[in-house]
Amino acid sequence: MSKIKFILNGNAVELDVVPTMRLLDVLRNNLGLTGPKEGCGEGECGACSVLVDHQLVNSCIMPAGNVAGHEVITIEGFNKQSRYKKLADTFARAGAVQCGFCTPGMILAAEALLNEVPHPDEQQIRQAISGNLCRCTGYSMIVKAIKMAAEEGGGLW
Amino acid sequence: MIACDIGKPVRKVDNDIKLSGQAQYIADFHVDGILYAKTIRSSCPRGKIKKIDMPVLPNGYFAVTADDIPGKNSIKFLIDDWPFLAKDKVNYFGEAILLLVGPDRAKLLELADKVHIGYEKIPAILTIEDALSGNFVPIFGQNNKFAVYDYEKGNVDEAFSKAVKIIREKYATGYQKQAYLENQGMIAVPEKDGKVSVYGSMQCPYYIKNALVQALAVDEKKVRIVQAFTGGGFGGKEDYPSLLAGHAAFAALKTQHPVAVLYEREEDTAYTTRRHPAEITLETALDGEGRILGMKADINLNGGAYAGISEVVLQRSIYNICGVYNIKNLRVTGAAVATNTVPNGAFRGFGAPQVIFAIEMHMESLAKAFSIDVLTYKKMHIVKQGDRTATNGIFYDEVKLPAMIEKAQRMSGYTAKRKTYQAKPKLHKGIGMSLFLHGCGFTGSGERDIIKAQLKLCKQKNSSKVEIFAANVDMGQGLQTSFRKIAAKALEIPITDVLFAYPDTERVPDSGPTVASRSIMIVGKLLQKAAEKLKKRWQEDNDIEIIQNYEAPQRIKWMGEKSEGDAYPAYSWGVNVVEVKVDPLTYEVSVLGTWSVFDVGQAIDERIVEGQAQGGIFQGLGYAAMEVMTNDDNGRSRQNNLTNYTIPTSMDFAPVENHLLKTYYEDGPFGAKGVGELTLLGAAPAYASAVAQAMNIHVAKLPVTPEYIMREAEQNE
Ligand code: FES
Ligand code: FES
Numbered sequence: 001m002s003k004i005k006f007i008l009n010g011n012a013v014e015l016d017v018v019p020t021m022r023l024l025d026v027l028r029n030n031l032g033l034t035g036p037k038e039g040c041g042e043g044e045c046g047a048c049s050v051l052v053d054h055q056l057v058n059s060c061i062m063p064a065g066n067v068a069g070h071e072v073i074t075i076e077g078f079n080k081q082s083r084y085k086k087l088a089d090t091f092a093r094a095g096a097v098q099c100g101f102c103t104p105g106m107i108l109a110a111e112a113l114l115n116e117v118p119h120p121d122e123q124q125i126r127q128a129i130s131g132n133l134c135r136c137t138g139y140s141m142i143v144k145a146i147k148m149a150a151e152e153g154g155g156l157w
Numbered sequence: 158m159i160a161c162d163i164g165k166p167v168r169k170v171d172n173d174i175k176l177s178g179q180a181q182y183i184a185d186f187h188v189d190g191i192l193y194a195k196t197i198r199s200s201c202p203r204g205k206i207k208k209i210d211m212p213v214l215p216n217g218y219f220a221v222t223a224d225d226i227p228g229k230n231s232i233k234f235l236i237d238d239w240p241f242l243a244k245d246k247v248n249y250f251g252e253a254i255l256l257l258v259g260p261d262r263a264k265l266l267e268l269a270d271k272v273h274i275g276y277e278k279i280p281a282i283l284t285i286e287d288a289l290s291g292n293f294v295p296i297f298g299q300n301n302k303f304a305v306y307d308y309e310k311g312n313v314d315e316a317f318s319k320a321v322k323i324i325r326e327k328y329a330t331g332y333q334k335q336a337y338l339e340n341q342g343m344i345a346v347p348e349k350d351g352k353v354s355v356y357g358s359m360q361c362p363y364y365i366k367n368a369l370v371q372a373l374a375v376d377e378k379k380v381r382i383v384q385a386f387t388g389g390g391f392g393g394k395e396d397y398p399s400l401l402a403g404h405a406a407f408a409a410l411k412t413q414h415p416v417a418v419l420y421e422r423e424e425d426t427a428y429t430t431r432r433h434p435a436e437i438t439l440e441t442a443l444d445g446e447g448r449i450l451g452m453k454a455d456i457n458l459n460g461g462a463y464a465g466i467s468e469v470v471l472q473r474s475i476y477n478i479c480g481v482y483n484i485k486n487l488r489v490t491g492a493a494v495a496t497n498t499v500p501n502g503a504f505r506g507f508g509a510p511q512v513i514f515a516i517e518m519h520m521e522s523l524a525k526a527f528s529i530d531v532l533t534y535k536k537m538h539i540v541k542q543g544d545r546t547a548t549n550g551i552f553y554d555e556v557k558l559p560a561m562i563e564k565a566q567r568m569s570g571y572t573a574k575r576k577t578y579q580a581k582p583k584l585h586k587g588i589g590m591s592l593f594l595h596g597c598g599f600t601g602s603g604e605r606d607i608i609k610a611q612l613k614l615c616k617q618k619n620s621s622k623v624e625i626f627a628a629n630v631d632m633g634q635g636l637q638t639s640f641r642k643i644a645a646k647a648l649e650i651p652i653t654d655v656l657f658a659y660p661d662t663e664r665v666p667d668s669g670p671t672v673a674s675r676s677i678m679i680v681g682k683l684l685q686k687a688a689e690k691l692k693k694r695w696q697e698d699n700d701i702e703i704i705q706n707y708e709a710p711q712r713i714k715w716m717g718e719k720s721e722g723d724a725y726p727a728y729s730w731g732v733n734v735v736e737v738k739v740d741p742l743t744y745e746v747s748v749l750g751t752w753s754v755f756d757v758g759q760a761i762d763e764r765i766v767e768g769q770a771q772g773g774i775f776q777g778l779g780y781a782a783m784e785v786m787t788n789d790d791n792g793r794s795r796q797n798n799l800t801n802y803t804i805p806t807s808m809d810f811a812p813v814e815n816h817l818l819k820t821y822y823e824d825g826p827f828g829a830k831g832v833g834e835l836t837l838l839g840a841a842p843a844y845a846s847a848v849a850q851a852m853n854i855h856v857a858k859l860p861v862t863p864e865y866i867m868r869e870a871e872q873n874e
Contacts, residue, residue, distance in 0.1 A: 028185075034178070034181065034184075034185035035179075037182065037185075037339070037388075038184065038340075039338045039339070039340070039422065039799075040422040040799045041421060041422060042422070042798060042799075042800065045338060076177075076178055079176070079177040079178060087176075088173065088177070091176055092168050092169065092172040092176070093168075095166070095764040095765070095767060095768045097169065097172050097175050098633035098634065098635070099175075099338065099339065099388045099389040099632055100175030100176075100386065100388065100633065101338040101388030101633075102338050103175050103176055103178075104176075104177075104178040107176060125807075126808050127807075127808065130806050130807050133338060133799065133804060133806060134338065134807075135335075135336055135338050135389050135391070135776070135804060136633045136768070136772045137768055137771055138771035138772045138776075138805075138813060139771075139805075139807040140812040140813060141768060141771060143807065
């Protein structure tokens, strides 16, 4: 066990955990944040996506110790922000949500992209979500939602 | 808001809870005092269990075996041969033998490593060929077949005797894993007086309930099943969840603790049901002009180690073998055979994708043999209103295929491209078109004789709210929204005034399983009728409860013993076009475009249907192109995660352009027919046809991998 300090959804947290524990387990089990999901547990599906220093990360393959001193944002933190509201609105209008299991990860993948590239083209969007699997939608409606957010988001990103 | 045009999209009612990460899937449940169960599985494909060496279990840890099952140790299906936990013998690698249960998941893994099971091996049947060879001791019955079918229409022998040419071909299709993003999971909670409540990811709450009542040998009041948010199903959560629920319930009752059975991806991929591999032989008698006089079809499905629902899957295969073509003289034989592999089960399309692929590719071969353009040839044979189905039923409704084909041609530029690519083989480009149908709802008289769906609609005194009570689930396909929309439209009230909770068998009647593209067409119609009755009684000054029972449409006639009559009440239709370019060095295929036209009656929500079309076609392309699943010499799946079982990503295929035809089906709510499964069926044959053109090969196998294309191309040289 060791003490790990980091910023989680805007608040400083300090935890006693084994540093090799998966960040996903720390978030879900120790902190009760179940927005990040486990779809594969091996970095393949993106359901466990979180932002670490605003980069998209698969929390199932990141040791908790690695986030010491960094900033972590999960869907629970991001869903309070105006950027989330825009994305949620365009995801709804584009029909980008089916079973919802990939959705929190997709939203964070979209945020990570738009934060870097406020006006991505279709190819950049497809690339940005290529680590996030969705078995329901066939992706195009998600791509459209992200495109709409970029177009309508004036100033948010 | 009053939904005036029912098809006009509305915001889905569950968007926000899913988007914000607040939706609670079963692994997200927090339950005090919960224990976890780890399944110990067979490492032998077929054998007798000789001994089980168990480690000493620490305090608070338990083992659950077949002896802890109070009632019948088999999952309730048509044929009850699949044990929850193997007792003396195992029939596939990965079969569940016992459960280790305890509070710490890491500790359970440690203990699991110390369980040693000894087997006396029996030669295993691994393939359809083995199964039919007669060289092995049968796994099931005398002939090793879970089900055998045989039917005939017209006079096949006469047709063959008149034939100028006879063409016989074999087709084969592989496994496909549902690969929903959320793995299977159940939590059972012991209640007072031997009762148990089970929560989980599922499509069919009442299937699970009935399975548990039998396995626990209890009164039906002692079992309660509640659906949690479900992260995709695609059929995979139709049959298998009964097994998980059983495991969780046995453990919960034994330990008197809540018990969670949560599969990880590896377990889910390697050991839960998949799509049946098929071997299909088609033999066609033709006249001098290439017209089909008659056809003989033989279909064998690999059912895996236990019967499960293989018989019903087989029915869909054998009754849909003609695809959209009018074949007057037909003989069909089919079997679901037993092998020592993971039992196969439901998957979107349910026995139809296999045969639609075969008939579409066969039609191409027939056209080629007579040097007729393939689309022209198909059009010579497509059914029209009033024609007979494969089982001598009737296509009662208008068949709009000609208009759909035309639309698909315009959208995709099919005709010009097909010509160009034919003329310029060096381009290595191809474009293929598939025509297909899907029988909506259960096959045969299942709806009337077995399911007997019931739906309840209630309005409390002095309330403007209406509540729907139905057992059908939302697993992502949007039922939470579309059911509310149907009620709102029929009652002319705002959709926000319609309540529809996730099913809980203690609250909802059995409106049947969420399968077979039946929820909207069958249960949605019950809902519409109930709502219309409620509307008439709206002013009553008391609580109102409307019970609506299923009644088969008058026109439907089915004689099951003879496989004769209307196997389905209605059909949805589709046309898909896929355009590809093949790299002649690596044989890698790029999909340049996909176009689709569907007739699903009236869409209850055009955006939801669009989502089904997009997602279904992608799953179909995965089936066609990349989803490879094979077994090793122990019948063990070589693929056990999303790295070695690859499903489409956002980069794999070009976007799909889709068009919906507006039609009206009188026995569906506001004219709606089935949607979900249809959308998967056409991608594989269209893709295969495109690849065939690009490389000038014949495609007789799914998936169409680069290795397969290479083999066929080299044979051609
Ligand atoms: S669960 Fe982390 S990538 Fe799949
Ligand atoms: S919506 Fe189901 S996995 Fe994406």
